[in-house]
Amino acid sequence: MEDELRAIFGRITETYTVPLRLSSRCEAKVYYRVEDLSSEDIEQCSQYISERMVKVCQPALPELLVSLRGNFTGLATMLARELAPPGESLEVVSLEQIESGNGVTNRLKGANVALVNDVITTARSCLEAHTKITLMGASVLCWSCLIDRTFGPGPVPVVAAFTGAPINLLEEIP
Numbered sequence: 737m738e739d740e741l742r743a744i745f746g747r748i749t750e751t752y753t754v755p756l757r758l759s760s761r762c763e764a765k766v767y768y769r770v771e772d773l774s775s776e777d778i779e780q781c782s783q784y785i786s787e788r789m790v791k792v793c794q795p796a797l798p799e800l801l802v803s804l805r806g807n808f809t810g811l812a813t814m815l816a817r818e819l820a821p822p823g824e825s826l827e828v829v830s831l832e833q834i835e836s837g838n839g840v841t842n843r844l845k846g847a848n849v850a851l852v853n854d855v856i857t858t859a860r861s862c863l864e865a866h867t868k869i870t871l872m873g874a875s876v877l878c879w880s881c882l883i884d885r886t887f888g889p890g891p892v893p894v895v896a897a898f899t900g901a902p903i904n905l906l907e908e909i910p
Contacts, residue, residue: 737784744780745883745898748772755904762857766901768883770809770854778809778882781897785811785880786818788895789850793877798850800843801828802869804861811882812852828852831865834872845873850895855883857903859890866891 748769755763773781790797798819803812816826833840849869851862862879869876876892884896885903 737780740780741784741897744773744777745900758857758903760906761860762903762905764885764901764903768855768900770882773809773882775810778811779814781882782811782814782818784897785882785895786815789815789819789878789880792893792895793848793850796848796875796877798826798877799848800850800874801826802834802849802851802865803828803830804851804853804865805831806861807852807854809854809882811854811880815850815852815880834869841872844869847874849874849876851876851879853879853881855885855900856881856894856896857885858905859886859888859894862890 745768750767750769752765752767755765756767757763801812801816812828816828820826827843829840834844851865853862856862856879866876866879878893878895879890880895882896883898883900884894885900886894887902
């Protein structure tokens with residue numbers, strides 16, 4: 737399976753001599769075009785990620801998935817099907833729904849949650865979401881993604897289909 741995943745991510749990897757700005761805080765010479773992943777690619781990745789999530793999160797398992805901003809591959813929806821009993825699906829909520837104060841926060845109290853993002857780079861958005869969701873009474877079991885570019889420990893394990901090339905953090909100008 738790991739060779740197949742390497743091949744999938746090899747097809748969407750672009751390498752540049754001049755670093756690309758990935759966000760206001762980071763740049764990299766390697767870019768991953770997750771938008772070029774087929775639904776079959778994402779399904780294969782979600783199967784791998786869900787198997788790893790079960791191993792990493794035991795004895796607890798996610799009851800709810802929180803999709804972070806900027807996701808467009810549908811990974812959270814596929815993971816929701818993979819992690820649920822056959823014929824069922826876990827609930828997926830977006831971080832925007834949680835922040836809107838529309839009653840979604842009530843479902844978080846006491847729930848086991850996994851954060852889902854297509855790519856995690858600096859982990860800042862995950863840390864912010866993790867803190868917010870924890871303060872609402874949920875237990876965040878892991879962060880899951882297609883590509884992990886954090887290269888560092890966080891408050892919970894990162895479960896990814898692929899470990900991407902390192903990024904360069906940019907220093908903020910005062």
